[in-house]
Amino acid sequence: xxxxxxxxxxxYLYSRFERFxxxxxxxLIVLLMVTGLEVHxxxxxxxxxxxxxxxxxxGISWLVLFVFIIFWLLTTGEWKQYIPTSKKLFAVxxxxxxxxxxxxxxxxxxxxxxxxxxxxxxxxxxxxAILLPLQMVTGLLYWTYNDWVAYGINFVSLETxxxxxxxxxxxxxAFLIVHIYMTTTGHSITAHVAAMFSGWEEVPVDYKVEEWxxxxxx
Amino acid sequence: MGFIRRSVLALATVAFLxxxxxxxxxxxxxxxxxxxxxxxxxxxxTADHSKFDVLKQPFxxxxxxxxxxxxxxxxxxxxxxxxxxxxxLDPKAEKEMGIxxxxxxxxxxxxxxxxxxxxxxxxxxxYGWKDKNFDFSSQKKIDCLVCHEQTGTYKKFPAGAGNPxxxxxxxxxxxxxxxxxxxxxxxxxSVSRPTRANCGxxxxxxxxxDGVKHGDLDSSMRMPSKNLDVHMSMEGQKFECTRCHTTxxxxxxxxxxxxxxxxxxxxxxxxxxxxxxxCESCHSATPHKSEIGMKxxxxxxxxxxxxxxxxxxxxxLPTKMWWDWSQAGRKxxxxxxxxxxxxxxxxxxxxxxxxxxxxxxxxxxxxxxxTIESITAKTVVDPSLPVQVSRPIGSSKDSKSRIxxxxxxxxxxxxxxxxxxxxxxHLFGKDEAxxxxxxxxxxxxxxxxxxxxxxxSGNVGFVETEYVYPITHMVAPKDNVLACEACxxxxxxxxxxxxxxMPRRDSNRVVDAGGWFIVIASAVGVILHAxxxxxxxxxxxx
Numbered sequence: 198x199x200x201x202x203x204x205x206x207x208x209y210l211y212s213r214f215e216r217f218x219x220x221x222x223x224x225l226i227v228l229l230m231v232t233g234l235e236v237h238x239x240x241x242x243x244x245x246x247x248x249x250x251x252x253x254x255x256g257i258s259w260l261v262l263f264v265f266i267i268f269w270l271l272t273t274g275e276w277k278q279y280i281p282t283s284k285k286l287f288a289v290x291x292x293x294x295x296x297x298x299x300x301x302x303x304x305x306x307x308x309x310x311x312x313x314x315x316x317x318x319x320x321x322x323x324x325x326a327i328l329l330p331l332q333m334v335t336g337l338l339y340w341t342y343n344d345w346v347a348y349g350i351n352f353v354s355l356e357t358x359x360x361x362x363x364x365x366x367x368x369x370x371a372f373l374i375v376h377i378y379m380t381t382t383g384h385s386i387t388a389h390v391a392a393m394f395s396g397w398e399e400v401p402v403d404y405k406v407e408e409w410x411x412x413x414x415x
Numbered sequence: 416m417g418f419i420r421r422s423v424l425a426l427a428t429v430a431f432l433x434x435x436x437x438x439x440x441x442x443x444x445x446x447x448x449x450x451x452x453x454x455x456x457x458x459x460x461t462a463d464h465s466k467f468d469v470l471k472q473p474f475x476x477x478x479x480x481x482x483x484x485x486x487x488x489x490x491x492x493x494x495x496x497x498x499x500x501x502x503x504l505d506p507k508a509e510k511e512m513g514i515x516x517x518x519x520x521x522x523x524x525x526x527x528x529x530x531x532x533x534x535x536x537x538x539x540x541x542y543g544w545k546d547k548n549f550d551f552s553s554q555k556k557i558d559c560l561v562c563h564e565q566t567g568t569y570k571k572f573p574a575g576a577g578n579p580x581x582x583x584x585x586x587x588x589x590x591x592x593x594x595x596x597x598x599x600x601x602x603x604x605s606v607s608r609p610t611r612a613n614c615g616x617x618x619x620x621x622x623x624x625d626g627v628k629h630g631d632l633d634s635s636m637r638m639p640s641k642n643l644d645v646h647m648s649m650e651g652q653k654f655e656c657t658r659c660h661t662t663x664x665x666x667x668x669x670x671x672x673x674x675x676x677x678x679x680x681x682x683x684x685x686x687x688x689x690x691x692x693x694c695e696s697c698h699s700a701t702p703h704k705s706e707i708g709m710k711x712x713x714x715x716x717x718x719x720x721x722x723x724x725x726x727x728x729x730x731x732l733p734t735k736m737w738w739d740w741s742q743a744g745r746k747x748x749x750x751x752x753x754x755x756x757x758x759x760x761x762x763x764x765x766x767x768x769x770x771x772x773x774x775x776x777x778x779x780x781x782x783x784x785x786t787i788e789s790i791t792a793k794t795v796v797d798p799s800l801p802v803q804v805s806r807p808i809g810s811s812k813d814s815k816s817r818i819x820x821x822x823x824x825x826x827x828x829x830x831x832x833x834x835x836x837x838x839x840x841h842l843f844g845k846d847e848a849x850x851x852x853x854x855x856x857x858x859x860x861x862x863x864x865x866x867x868x869x870x871x872s873g874n875v876g877f878v879e880t881e882y883v884y885p886i887t888h889m890v891a892p893k894d895n896v897l898a899c900e901a902c903x904x905x906x907x908x909x910x911x912x913x914x915x916x917m918p919r920r921d922s923n924r925v926v927d928a929g930g931w932f933i934v935i936a937s938a939v940g941v942i943l944h945a946x947x948x949x950x951x952x953x954x955x956x957x
Contacts, residue, residue, distance in 0.1 A: 238905060245898070245899040245903050246898070249918075254706075298947055298952075346814075360923045360926045363927070364929070366930070367933060371936075371937040374937045378944070
């Protein structure tokens, strides 16, 4: 193990609600992926009718959960974890491309002020500010197709909505694959996953948190 | 509000997997209304016709009975003269256009009644329409009995121009059956509101035989099982035709020519009046209960109820699907002959040509606004394509159109090669020009076209034709409705309706290809990355 020479300490990083929303969201996304791909015609599992019904139900559930997540992010100030930065961005990218193979240290370690490294910040911001809302808006439009006339929606076709929704789904699936793989890059294979369940993450004792990695709780 | 309700429901979601029951439930508001109207039918009858002296006089023919009827039902004659059961013409179209089977409209069965009247008009609700001199203004020519008698013994002679066989009766060569002359007093005294048997007398046998034309109307609909028709079944609601085909002053709701049978897709649940011809009249536009039902209800603006609820037609008896007149006229040993196939139905007749019958037929689907457009013998046609002698009007862009199932009867029928119009052949008659006598298309065409007052070049060809019937009867029980996949799949029943996007049937190649590319690239990327970590780390530890 590359980091065994460090003394490690445990820090409480992920609050109960944070873990709850992360795992509920992940379950919903997997269920949406399965039912959505069935609706798209990839396989037969539930049957079209039930797949559509489940997909709608999961989709609306996710939407409701998402509202709670955003509310939580705004009220706790945790939204600041997603402020993008270019500091150490290249270093992190270089680490995953080269350093990780050489047994180097990760250039950024987690702290309560900076749960996400600069690359994660960028990806998660894009995800939660662009991809997920786009998926939800197109899903909602798809779902309410029959009410478009009543809503006065005539600037978009069902085909466009369906294609954007599908495109986002593929992007999410690609994200999911990389995201799951990245959990194995901690100081042990399961460290990150374990932290997401317990809330406690192990970080080196001697790691000096830089100023940009700290944000004031407000 | 629906959104909030759905959202709340959605949150309580996961218990949902074993989910709700789908389908129209027995508490549909229209069912109660229908029950009220059908229950206690007897109470509505305030006259026993067997007690009327006017019906006890010695009748010898139909018009005498009609005159007796009219002594009490003084307005019935005027009323009936205005209906299409009498005129066989579309009341909304100009008379010169000849829209309607009594005019110049073509079909691809026996084609047109002009010059063939005695055979075709045996289904006319009148007596003696044997040629174009028939007096349409005479009230006593109306046949009240064919629709109202209840003995089941009243039969018109198939080639009798609407008249029953004269006493004592006659054999009809066409089917070898003997037709008795009616007991006029008995049938006259039995009259009541029309039943399925009355309507079926003509509408089950259109085209000269059981199930030939419609495919969703044949003799199996006289006493249908619940599987065949959930409304008319003897185990169920026992609806008569008149339950939906409501009638005001003898005007029966439901004809489809160049004007829709019903224009307003309104529910009549609020005001229990008007024509109940649409499914929605009783079931409303949101007939499905349960959570899944809400998605099904979303379809009712685009999909006719019939499309899902009549999965196939001709479910018990076969219907004719193909009729090639160009093969008619072949003889065996100098004689006309008939070849019978499956179900005892003719597959070849010297008189009629090749025919194909099918059972349990999957309908074809078209956008339909309730209007069917027909061509006439005057219409210029393009013989390089199948000629649509009738076709449904509608489009996916039209908010009044919905996807509707149809029987499409195809065949080859004669047309004028030079003038490029369909031919009205003289088929029936004792003269040599009649095709069924002389088997000469040129003579038969010349005679038929001359009778209709239309030009004929003398050159007969055959062109493929299509004729459509909306499929609207034989509504299956809810357990037998089409599954969503019947349309929402790559093998969609609606594969010919491609002017709109349909989930699962349609997808965008670029989105799919690009999407799978990034997904697979990500997977390959992480696998290579993982291998790299394992491989390089392993080497370092050496």
